[in-house]
Amino acid sequence: xxxxxxxxxxxxxxxxxxxxxxxxxxxxxxxxxxxxxxxxxxxxxxxxxxxxxxxxxxxxxxxxxxxxxxxxxxxxxxxxxxxxxxxxxxxxxxxxxxxxxxxxxxxxxxxxxxxxxxxxxxxxxxxxxxxxxxxxxxxxxxxxxxxxxxxxxxxxxxxxxxxxxxxxxxxxxxxxxxxxxxxxxxxxxxxxxxxxxxxxxxxxxxxxxxxxxxxxxxxxxxxx
Numbered sequence: 001x002x003x004x005x006x007x008x009x010x011x012x013x014x015x016x017x018x019x020x021x022x023x024x025x026x027x028x029x030x031x032x033x034x035x036x037x038x039x040x041x042x043x044x045x046x047x048x049x050x051x052x053x054x055x056x057x058x059x060x061x062x063x064x065x066x067x068x069x070x071x072x073x074x075x076x077x078x079x080x081x082x083x084x085x086x087x088x089x090x091x092x093x094x095x096x097x098x099x100x101x102x103x104x105x106x107x108x109x110x111x112x113x114x115x116x117x118x119x120x121x122x123x124x125x126x127x128x129x130x131x132x133x134x135x136x137x138x139x140x141x142x143x144x145x146x147x148x149x150x151x152x153x154x155x156x157x158x159x160x161x162x163x164x165x166x167x168x169x170x171x172x173x174x175x176x177x178x179x180x181x182x183x184x185x186x187x188x189x190x191x192x193x194x195x196x197x198x199x200x201x202x203x204x205x206x207x208x209x210x211x212x213x214x215x216x217x218x219x220x221x222x223x224x
Contacts, residue, residue: 004049005029007040042071075119077098077113079104128160179194
């Protein structure tokens with residue numbers, strides 16, 4: 001089920017979108033201001049953002065700019081009361097994939113969301129970026145703060161898995177299966193050993209975004 005983030009400050013519209021998009025088969029989360037919306041978009045695993053431009057705390061254009069910097073592959077549909085051509089062009093030039101003017105048809109919004117999700121699904125991701133760490137999946141190079149970080153093959157695969165599950169706790173069993181290709185062995189500490197390797201190589205003043213969740217596993221929890 002695709003997860004849609006709605007960033008809109010009018011509670012009535014939020015309720016309308018949550019009910020309507022849920023009925024369309026989407027999982028919906030929402031935020032009522034720009035700061036909360038940006039935090040959710042960066043922290044949570046969302047597939048598309050429906051973004052109002054007129055927001056408290058942080059404008060929709062500022063949110064859009066920050067998302068284009070941190071999650072360039074995340075599709076954003078701008079939803080606003082502004083109907084002027086200049087505003088529509090500005091939103092699209094800033095990185096929005098589509099634009100809807102209020103009042104709008106929920107069925108049209110649903111159709112546009114599905115269209116953009118199809119496009120996103122056909123576009124392979126070649127880079128991952130979070131918490132100042134940039135991973136090129138083609139060249140297999142990793143940079144932190146623009147400095148090259150040399151990783152072994154296993155360290156690289158472990159980092160990619162954690163970053164692809166950003167904001168989500170993953171167990172040692174899940175990591176073993178995804179990175180090493182075998183099930184959980186209570187007698188092995190290989191995951192913890194390689195987490196230690198990664199933390200040392202990615203360390204920046206003693207801090208890394210790889211956080212231990214006691215008795216469960218690990219989470220890549222960095223927010224730029």
